[in-house]
Amino acid sequence: MKPPWTEITLQVPAAGVDLVSYVLTDQGAAGVVTAVHKLDTFIPPAPDQPDIGDQTLHGYFPAVDNSEELCVRLRAALVDVAPLIPGLNPGDLLVRQVAEDDWAENWKQHFKPFRVGPLLIRPTWEQEQPAADETLLQIDPGMAFGTGSHATTRLCLEALVAIFSRKPPRRVLDVGTGSGILAIAAALLGAGHVVGCDIEEEACRVAKANAVLNRVEERLDLNLTPLEKIPGRFDLVLANILAEENVRLSAPLRRHLADEGSLVLSGILEEKVPLVREAFDPLFNRPAQLLLQEEWACLVYRG
Template structure:
């Protein structure tokens, strides 16, 4: 592969990392690399300062990268940015080096180039990351995979809705673990297309991957999972709660954001349960006060 791409390196407070990632993704980044205390740092790669994170965004051209840099500087005044031109083959190697396989409960989840390391006794999900989030190696995805595994073990044949499906990993996992109807929604057309490709690869083409708004998705679901940003979870709370028949699982939330997100859903009638935590990332679990038919 020939040619170049642009890498935008951003140093900023760790508490602002998730929102910055969302902004960069929306600004046209081909992919993101995140370095924080939750992620192992590759040898020879600069680590973030204490209390900070480093987000590296990759862009196809300088114009898009410069526009993203300006937008980020306005939204996050304390961020320090550096824009560099890189050789295209370096991009490929850097991207793959930061995607790892994981084992959660009955599941093995990993990229195609790591399939040889899959454990034979696990349900194997092969997820091609490309330009969408969610290969299983991030704490928020792992936390959700654990919840999906536990719920499906106790409720075989349940219906599942995955809000903000990304690569489709949670929806595909639910189907492979015995779910009946499974729907994955995302407002990013690239993610929807990739999720459909991943569903085909994993033998679950019947999973409905959709760009529909939540209000256009029919019915309620036994399990609803949403692994997205805290502010978006609060904004979408009424629409998400309207889809919950029994259980709701939320992730993409840092520990200091937990109270605000939890309150948004409790105020709409759900009952909070003990969740789970990996480092600074928390998973919030809820159930409906009574099962809704």
């Protein structure tokens, strides 16, 4: 039996790790590991210490028979972003076939508990306990995108918490749910019904497992239904997907938003904010709120 994953390895300048990781995910990577350090038995790495210099990045794709075709596709995608990352060499890709456990443990050292508003977001292998006024959100992303530590997801979480602090939305739609972290956060903060959709079957499986872990499965409907076929309108719509996908789905995203509802768009490079605003500004009477973190942006519209 052949190994289940094709690993693509490349060197990336530290400033470009987030962008290249997102490119690999967009091209089908089920998991990405960055800045894998050799662990000292007695001295764990400092999770808040910034990485500098070139970083080794590993992207894990479902096993392919022709790895050269995959490399050609990845090189083309990386060439598009190379002008934004001085020092990136899109042609320098290494390929090997790996088993499941070869990567699953590596990235865990970089996913540490963190807080957004009243939420303590904690991976399942950590033990930190929430304070008396905090709500615990446990997450095991498995092979799905979404630990919350990436700027795009964190921006969504911050926008979501702010919206719930004003008036908890009753119905929430999470487009591109990934690990289910945003859908679960909405349920834990008080949403009565949350729909999460994704194009990846594995993402839905992981999201459902995380919903059970957080005991909110009865309020979550996680499925593979295309956005255009999801019925109803929602008080809050979340779309943490790439800028171009947000633009492509602008009409159905707007249609699914209830009167006076909020639309949160993320996965947007700061330089692509004008592209997204060009598509969405005409659909709303009020200007978007712009949130920024690192090179990423989040837009919040009100219906």
